[in-house]
Amino acid sequence: MAESGHTPQVVEELTISLGDRIANGEIPLGGWIRQAKVAAEHNVSRTPVSLALNRLEAIGVLERVPNRGFRVRVPSYREIMEVVEVRELLEGRAVALAAERITEAQLRRLRDSVAELRELVRMIRDGGDPEAAAAQWQRSYGSFHRTIFEAAGNSQLQGISDALYRKVPRGITWRALQNDPRMLTRIADECEHIAAAIDNRDAISAQELTVAHIEAVRDFTLAHLPSPD
Amino acid sequence: MAESGHTPQVVEELTISLGDRIANGEIPLGGWIRQAKVAAEHNVSRTPVSLALNRLEAIGVLERVPNRGFRVRVPSYREIMEVVEVRELLEGRAVALAAERITEAQLRRLRDSVAELRELVRMIRDGGDPEAAAAQWQRSYGSFHRTIFEAAGNSQLQGISDALYRKVPRGITWRALQNDPRMLTRIADECEHIAAAIDNRDAISAQELTVAHIEAVRDFTLAHLPSPD
DNA sequence: CTGAAGTTGATTGCATGCAATTTATCGAGA
DNA sequence: TCTCGATAAATTGCATGCAATCAACTTCAG
Numbered sequence: 152m153a154e155s156g157h158t159p160q161v162v163e164e165l166t167i168s169l170g171d172r173i174a175n176g177e178i179p180l181g182g183w184i185r186q187a188k189v190a191a192e193h194n195v196s197r198t199p200v201s202l203a204l205n206r207l208e209a210i211g212v213l214e215r216v217p218n219r220g221f222r223v224r225v226p227s228y229r230e231i232m233e234v235v236e237v238r239e240l241l242e243g244r245a246v247a248l249a250a251e252r253i254t255e256a257q258l259r260r261l262r263d264s265v266a267e268l269r270e271l272v273r274m275i276r277d278g279g280d281p282e283a284a285a286a287q288w289q290r291s292y293g294s295f296h297r298t299i300f301e302a303a304g305n306s307q308l309q310g311i312s313d314a315l316y317r318k319v320p321r322g323i324t325w326r327a328l329q330n331d332p333r334m335l336t337r338i339a340d341e342c343e344h345i346a347a348a349i350d351n352r353d354a355i356s357a358q359e360l361t362v363a364h365i366e367a368v369r370d371f372t373l374a375h376l377p378s379p380d
Numbered sequence: 381m382a383e384s385g386h387t388p389q390v391v392e393e394l395t396i397s398l399g400d401r402i403a404n405g406e407i408p409l410g411g412w413i414r415q416a417k418v419a420a421e422h423n424v425s426r427t428p429v430s431l432a433l434n435r436l437e438a439i440g441v442l443e444r445v446p447n448r449g450f451r452v453r454v455p456s457y458r459e460i461m462e463v464v465e466v467r468e469l470l471e472g473r474a475v476a477l478a479a480e481r482i483t484e485a486q487l488r489r490l491r492d493s494v495a496e497l498r499e500l501v502r503m504i505r506d507g508g509d510p511e512a513a514a515a516q517w518q519r520s521y522g523s524f525h526r527t528i529f530e531a532a533g534n535s536q537l538q539g540i541s542d543a544l545y546r547k548v549p550r551g552i553t554w555r556a557l558q559n560d561p562r563m564l565t566r567i568a569d570e571c572e573h574i575a576a577a578i579d580n581r582d583a584i585s586a587q588e589l590t591v592a593h594i595e596a597v598r599d600f601t602l603a604h605l606p607s608p609d
Numbered sequence: 610c611t612g613a614a615g616t617t618g619a620t621t622g623c624a625t626g627c628a629a630t631t632t633a634t635c636g637a638g639a
Numbered sequence: 640t641c642t643c644g645a646t647a648a649a650t651t652g653c654a655t656g657c658a659a660t661c662a663a664c665t666t667c668a669g
Contacts, residue, residue: 160446160652162434187620196654198427201622205391205431206438211539217389218621218660233536240473241466307462310440311540389622416650425624430652447630447651 161195165203168193173212173223175289176322180225184213211318226319228376234319235369239362241312242299246345246361249302250354257302260294261346267291268339275332288325295342299349324368327375334371341367390424394432397422402441402452404518405551409454413442440547455548457605463548464598468591470541471528475574475590478531479583486531489523490575496520497568504561517554524571531578553597556604563600570596 169189172178184204186197193200204221207213213221226234253261271287274280293316300309328335341364348357398418401407413433415426422429433450436442442450455463482490497520503513522545529538557564570593577586 162652166438185620197621198653198655202431202434202652206434209395209435209438219662220621230536233534236534237470237536237540240469244469305462305465307459307466307544311466311543314540314543315536391622414650426651427623427625431622448632449651 161193162199162202162206165189165193165195165199166206169203169207170212170317173207174317174320174322175285176320176326178223180223180323183220183222185220210314224318226323228373231319231323231373231376232369234315235365238312238315239365241308241315242296242365243358243362245300245303245305245308245312246349247354247358248304249299250349250352250357252304253302253349257298258346258350260298261349264291264295264298265339265343265346268295268335268342272332272335272339275329275335281329284329285322285325288328289321292321292338292342302349323376324372327372338364338368390422391428391431391435394418394422394424394428395435398432398436399441399546402436403546403549403551404514405549407452409452409552412449412451414449439543453547455552457602460548460552460602460605461598463544464594467541467544468594470537470544471525471594472587472591474529474532474534474537474541475578476583476587477533478528479578479581479586481533482531482578486527487575487579489527490578493520493524493527494568494572494575497524497564497571501561501564501568504558504564510558513558514551514554517557518550521550521567521571528578552605553601556601567593567597 169178169184178184186200186204189200190197204213204215208215208221212224214224215221249257267287268291271284271291274284274287296312296316297309300312303309328338341360345357345360345364348360398407398413407413415429415433418429419426433442433444437444437450441453443453444450478486496516500513500516500520503516525541526538529541532538557567570589574586574589574593577589
């Protein structure tokens with residue numbers, strides 16, 4: 152019943168909650184977000200919701216139409232190209248730095264992520280729950296990349312990469328990947344090769360493999376895009 | 381007297397206004413921002429001010445302390461290093477792309493920016509108005525970089541670069557540069573060389589010169605930082 | 610049946626109000 | 640004088656209220 156008092160600091164929670172729901176596709180691309188609805192779901196007033204939505208617009212996740220509200224931005228074909236181009240640059244550098252600085256614990260997490268991707272291939276082949284598969288994809292592939300940026304030791308690189316993933320969510324790739332165990336297997340293979348290059352402290356190979364990997368995933372994703380506007 | 385009605389869409393205006401005042405140092409690094417004060421200055425209520433401040437925090441310009449408000453983030457030594465490292469990567473790529481794609485009009489603007497930097501050197505030598513010099517610096521050096529990103533034709537590159545410049549404003553460099561016409565002359569020289577390489581469509585040289593330039597400015601800036609925490 | 614004009618309902622954009630929290634002020638005791 | 644504690648002032652965080660706006664629907668002329 153929302154004690155009339157305060158202190159909860161609810162804006163951050165709303166921002167994260169909405170951001171997650173957008174990232175995993177629960178709120179679809181292009182979907183409108185109604186302040187009153189979100190407010191009711193979280194038992195708060197519209198004020199903190201409005202604050203959270205403004206934050207999400209500021210980082211490029213939402214689009215605001217004056218007097219109409221906010222909706223989830225739909226990245227254009229061109230925007231996806233550009234974002235991936237930048238990610239290639241950033242991850243290429245990150246993986247090279249990671250090859251020089253990675254710790255044993257981080258290497259284990261990298262290998263665990265690859266193992267989880269293999270597990271995911273089995274899940275798909277066995278016709279497992281699509282919901283669970285999507286969640287597993289987000290976790291595993293996300294963890295793989297996050298670990299690399301963490302190992303690179305440049306938090307700006309990490310932050311920018313996160314921002315780009317919010318703009319062009321991994322869910323877009325997943326929709327293309329969902330019914331294609333072959334491509335998923337290839338992704339797992341390439342991740343394993345990248346991890347191996349990092350393990351060998353071979354910065355050059357790691358960078359080349361990463362750039363090639365990102366381009367391959369990009370081309371695959373773009374080829375399976377709903378409407379090639 | 382602020383018609384009791386609506387439609388003004390004042391949040392965006394506030395965000396830009398505050399962002400500018402922070403970028404040009406009118407609101408100092410570490411300075412607190414009082415919602416009631418800003419609201420009074422703009423003849424609006426605290427609500428849109430709060431929205432604007434949340435936006436600025438979301439993009440890393442402000443820092444929020446719960447129940448205490450927002451203050452301008454003071455980038456740490458390490459953060460400056462990291463931001464510059466990423467800028468080096470982005471601008472290196474941008475300048476290489478620009479060398480392949482730049483238009484004649486953009487080249488003219490690039491050369492104009494260099495000429496304005498030379499003009500600025502004279503202003504400093506002649507003991508001109510520091511305010512005007514600072515503004516000129518922002519315009520000229522900012523225009524130089526913006527033109528390069530524009531010529532590169534990747535708006536994500538541009539957007540990320542802008543975000544990084546809001547995090548570590550050019551004003552920090554200017555404070556170090558203000559009393560050093562020699563370094564400023566060197567900057568103008570290097571910008572001229574970069575522009576010449578672009579003009580020659582020499583992507584490799586342009587990139588190398590840019591990386592070297594950014595590192596030189598970084599080292600100079602860091603060496604003149606107020607408190608080397 | 611089509612299209613312009615008026616009406617209703619949903620929704621945003623901002624103002625205002627109030628409790629919670631923090632900071633500043635001030636006085637008493639060591 | 641310095642410190643501790645209580646009280647007052649400043650400030651945030653959120654709730655609520657209402658006018659402005661837009662979409663959808665209705666109505667009516669042609």
